Amino acid sequence: MKSSVLESINLTDSQFRDVATLVQAACGIHLHDGKKELVKGRLSKRLRHLGFHSFQEYIGYLRKDSSGAEITAMLDAISTNQTSFFREAEHFAYLADKVLPGVVSRNAGSKRLRIWSAGCSSGEEPYSIAITMCESIANLSAWDARILATDISTRVLAHAAQGVYDAERVQSVVPKLRNRHFNSTGAHSERRYEAKSNLKSMIQFARLNLMERWPMKGPFDTIFCRNVMIYFDRPTRERLVGRYYDLLAPGGTFFVGHSESLTGLKHQFRYVQPTVYEKP
Numbered sequence: 001m002k003s004s005v006l007e008s009i010n011l012t013d014s015q016f017r018d019v020a021t022l023v024q025a026a027c028g029i030h031l032h033d034g035k036k037e038l039v040k041g042r043l044s045k046r047l048r049h050l051g052f053h054s055f056q057e058y059i060g061y062l063r064k065d066s067s068g069a070e071i072t073a074m075l076d077a078i079s080t081n082q083t084s085f086f087r088e089a090e091h092f093a094y095l096a097d098k099v100l101p102g103v104v105s106r107n108a109g110s111k112r113l114r115i116w117s118a119g120c121s122s123g124e125e126p127y128s129i130a131i132t133m134c135e136s137i138a139n140l141s142a143w144d145a146r147i148l149a150t151d152i153s154t155r156v157l158a159h160a161a162q163g164v165y166d167a168e169r170v171q172s173v174v175p176k177l178r179n180r181h182f183n184s185t186g187a188h189s190e191r192r193y194e195a196k197s198n199l200k201s202m203i204q205f206a207r208l209n210l211m212e213r214w215p216m217k218g219p220f221d222t223i224f225c226r227n228v229m230i231y232f233d234r235p236t237r238e239r240l241v242g243r244y245y246d247l248l249a250p251g252g253t254f255f256v257g258h259s260e261s262l263t264g265l266k267h268q269f270r271y272v273q274p275t276v277y278e279k280p
């Protein structure tokens, strides 16, 4: 293969701004100028795959894409899907020690429990929530307990629904829980771990662009939206936070990522501790 085949395709400043405008309109992600090289590198592969030789041609193609399919593929290519099991472990301790006992007593009559993982990436977050629920709710099978896990990227959702992870990824699950909640397959060097069917059956994976209409009615007892809004501008974050608030049950908990906070946004949540909020 000639090395030129793998070179990035030239992206001018004005083409970068056109791409950034399309991305912002489609999913709220704000691409500042510092992201130009990243966008160029990641989208060059996509352009080559489609047989385009310039960003101008690709931008024209995106603008004509009334189905939204290419926008989805482009977002798949540029979005950052970094995640891990039990990421920000203190959230799962808080879920087990404070949130779930509260919900169990509040919803003792209906035995209904709903959690939303908004921006779930490849599934590590909702599976960590499911494991925490299994470990901390006695008699969970008597509950109508479900997790909705959504993302804009169909690529990560396919991985999430499959629920199969390599050994390195499940290292952050303590061995006791790993053995209890995953089946392992393959010889030592190729060992993979698959979430057990009871975990999978608790989670519904669905594609949802947070910028669009949300079909679910709620209410949710807890919403995780961690390390997602970080890419959005302030008005978008403020609007989203208000929508999460409306969809939570009174007493419901809202988790954001470790580097995020609602400071500076207009909202009605009660601050509990850094990155944890509650609907009064």
Ligand SMILES: C[S@@+](CC[C@H](N)C(=O)[O-])C[C@H]1O[C@@H](n2cnc3c(N)ncnc32)[C@H](O)[C@@H]1O
Pocket: 026, 027, 028, 029, 079, 080, 081, 082, 083, 084, 087, 118, 119, 120, 121, 122, 125, 150, 151, 152, 153, 156, 208, 209, 210, 211, 225, 226, 227, 228, 257
């Ligand atoms: C960095 S990952 C965070 C995953 C997980 N919540 C965590 O904290 O480990 C951010 C995820 O948000 C998703 N995302 C970005 N913009 C989105 C949008 N407008 N609607 C839905 N998901 C979006 C990305 O596809 C990506 O999977």
